Amino acid sequence: MTIHILAISGSLRSGSSNGAIVQAAVIVAPLECVVTVFEGIGELPSFNPDIDVEPFPESVLRWRTALQQASAVLISSPEYAHGVPGVLKNALDWVVGSGEFMEKPVALVNVSAYSPYVTAQLQETLTVMMGRVVLATSLPLTGRPSTAADIVGQPDAAIALRDALDTLLRAAQPATEQVR
Ligand SMILES: Cc1cc2nc3c(=O)[nH]c(=O)nc-3n(C[C@H](O)[C@H](O)[C@H](O)COP(=O)(O)O)c2cc1C
Structure with a gap:
């Protein structure tokens, strides 16, 4: 069974790490998954409960559908001002009520070990949304x-990224298929 992983960057910058x-996750993905x-x-518009009603904004429907079609999520995000970039937090706010992260395995990766706040805050937000x-x-x-x-081109980083995808893959596989 192919596992679908949705990958999201918290940076909109061109040339973003x-x-x-x-x-790169698309390239190094294990054979059993599609990233x-x-x-x-x-x-996405700025989240406002007043517009979280039908007909939903087209961009919101695309975001929710992409998450619904994924069995697991990879998030790679920079830290901005000791926190989660606003654009990513806004995206997460759009799925608090609709529940697309419920029971979904999530892997958080980033480029810097010196950015602890973004990881801690994403963990907190995703956990309260029932993500795993x-x-x-x-x-x-x-x-x-x-x-x-x-x-x-950096073997250690490529292996670590592939390992992260492998962890997601195993977490997303139904128990009956977990052979490793
Ligand atoms: C507005 C702004 C605020 C930042 N705040 C932090 C911070 O609080 N902690 C940190 O470690 N890095 C901070 N950085 C550095 C970015 O996290 C870092 O440059 C990151 O690699 C950028 O990711 P990107 O290449 O994907 O855009 C900040 C950068 C910007 C532009």
């Missing part, structure tokens, strides 16, 4: 990678 990580990058969090954070790790990267090739 976190964007490069989620693109799709969700590029639309920057298109199964891994939080910093990839052993050197320099500031800006493309997927930069990451795939």
